Amino acid sequence: MNSRLLILAGVVTLANAAKPVVVDDTAYLAFARHIAAAPADPYGFELFWYDAPEPAMDILCPPVLPYWLAAGVRVVGVEPVLLKLWLFPVAWLLAWALRDLLRRFAPGTEAAALPLIVLSPAVLPMVNLMLDVPAAALGLAALAVFARAADRGSWCLAVGAGLLAALAMQTKYTALVAPAVLGWYGLTHRRLALAVVAVAAAAGGFAAWEGLVQLKYGTSHFLHHAGQQAASEDGWLADKFDLVAPLAGHLGVLGVGFALYAQRSLGLPRGLIAGGAVLWLIGAALIAVTSGADAVLVGTREHPKLTLPTLVWRTTGAAVLLTALAAALRLLGRRDARDAGNWFVVGWVLLELGGYFGMTPFPAARRVIGVSLAVGVLAARVVSRTPARPPARWVVPFGVGAGVLLAALDGYDALPEKVLAERAAAVIPAGSRAWYVGHWGFQFYCERAGMTPAVVGASRLSEGDYLVLPRFPAEADFPRPFAGWLWFPPEPPAGAEVVAEFVWDDGLKAQTVPNLYGGTEPVVGRDHPRLRVAVYRLTRPWVAGEE
Structure with a gap:
């Protein structure tokens, strides 16, 4: 190896x-x-x-x-x-x-392009225990093996x-x-x-x-x-059109390093490329310290028309897509336009885009991993074909740094559900029966601590039982750890005693949960604590969800 x-x-x-x-x-x-x-x-x-x-x-x-x-x-x-x-x-x-694949389609770039892609925001924060990166790995391996099959017949x-x-x-x-x-x-x-x-x-x-x-x-x-x-009431085409803006938004983080890598080879001045990178850093830093309410640039908090994350991420994503388009035109417009590799890589990007629009039920960063990886190889190919204009040395560290920053933020933002579930479990007396409401990571750690999910209309809690509830912000329509619409927001029964309340809050406003996994922007500002959890002791029998 x-x-x-x-x-x-x-x-x-x-x-x-x-x-x-x-x-x-x-x-x-x-x-x-x-x-x-x-x-x-x-x-x-x-x-x-x-x-x-x-x-x-x-x-x-x-x-x-x-x-x-x-x-x-x-x-x-x-x-x-x-x-x-x-x-x-x-x-x-x-x-x-x-x-x-880089050796085949972009020879000479492997030393830089491989870490740029593998440690990019499209991979480093996205593995988890989920399906997306394993599927991408197997799909890329299938392509690499088939290319060898074609070489050897x-x-x-x-x-x-x-x-x-x-x-x-x-x-x-x-x-x-x-x-x-x-x-x-x-x-x-x-x-x-x-x-x-x-x-x-x-x-x-x-x-x-x-x-x-x-x-x-x-x-x-x-x-x-x-x-x-099934399509929404607006129709299938409208649903797919609604995926265009989130594609740009997520590519504005996942694909930023790939665009910067290719732009010098496409003839952009070094100063313009560096200026774009600096603007991206400034925008990312502002998003990290700006609350959601303060990030509204046009409109109201309840009905925002333009926010800071939307402006930064989608503008960058549009630049990524335009860079990919320019790279495709450069490859297909060269004297070696009949080169099979050029046509394949450009078509591969288009197939991934088709897959995104055809098979994406809701916007999320993980939905654009395939597009991002194909764009990364496209960027490397145009660099390989333009040796007279190599990318600046800072571009690869910049792209890797973006991946490290997103991975660090996402790892930090995942902590509250683990830590507060464990803190809640610690205040419940040993041998007591404990119930919880919640989903995602919070569900795993509550169940690991021995708690039972409180099912609306079915779970019968007894006097003396304990109930662990996330306390959602009043204005949030998709809060973490979202527990469904049957009981939203979940409230404790009348007369329940508050045993403890735990709050995770900090000065960093940027969040990825849940928007990175199911939202239109990968990183947004928050207006409330990352998570608030209360522990109650019941003073009477109660069926979960009843008033």
Whole structure:
């Protein structure tokens, strides 16, 4: 194994291990725990999610990552830190595939472009225990292996590439773009027969698992969830148009380093590039210290028309997209415009954009990982093809620094749900029955402390029981840890005694939870404490959620 790959994968893995359980990690840990105990019955259980137990089939969770985590659970138990270390092969595979693709499409840039991409905001903060980065790693590996198959005319490697693509799709369904990328490579490089074999292997592997699920449960997991997708009242096109601005917003953080890397090769003056980087830093710093209310530039707090995060991130994201467009035009307009690699890389970016718009149910940074990685390779290719105008030496440290800063902020912002759940558990007398309301990381740490979820209209609490409630800000419409709409905001029963209240607040206004994982801007300012949790002792019997 190359030491450079080991170091990069190690950095990604250790940075991830330092972060507490956050957002959807809780669901995948629950699947892993169940599969470790019942590997032949992956969806045969119920999972408390938001406000009530749900059949596992209703939680979108393809099998590859849960089975890998389940193998880790058999070795180390349900220990998030150790299970994140268990994901080291994922980080290594991502780094290996990217190195292989950079050597192929952007020779001479690997030393700079590989750490720029692997340690970028598109990867370093995004691993968690979630599906997105593993799916990207498998998809990129499928492409790297298929390119080798095309070089050698190897049918075996083509089948292997297809099976890797099948694993990518069964890690996250957004990787359905992977076979299209293989097919596009075969088309541009005149290896159509190999591409047909690879795509057939991908489709066959994907369908084989869905067929097994159909036989066992009476429905395919993929078709079960595909059938639940529906357009809003505004229509499908309007829904997809609404994804344009968030794409720019998230690329304004995830792709900033890639744009800076390519811009000198596209002819932009060094001073202009440096000025753009300085403006980005100033904007990021202002967002970090400005509350949400003070960040409203146009409109009112209740109805903002333009905010500071929107201005900074979307303007930067527009610059990233324009840089990608300029890079594509430069490659396709060169004397070697017929070069298959040029057409492939440009088409790859377009396929990822198509996948984003076609398969994104709601905006989130993780939805643009595929686009970001393809743009990173596109940037490296235009740099490789323009050796007379290399990027400045500060660009790679800048891009890596953006990844480190976002990872540090996201790790810090994930802490309150862990710490306050543990503090709440510490004030509950041993042997007492304790209930909680909440979701995401808060759910995991409350259950780990022995608490039981309070299900609206079903859980019957007795006198003397304890109830742990997040206290949501009055103006928040999607607060953390969001507990669903059946009981919003959750309130304690009349007469309940307040045992303790814990508040996590600090001078840093920037937050990523939950907006990085389900929102239009990756980092925004907050107007309230990161988390407030109260512990109550019941003085009478009570059914959860009743007044």
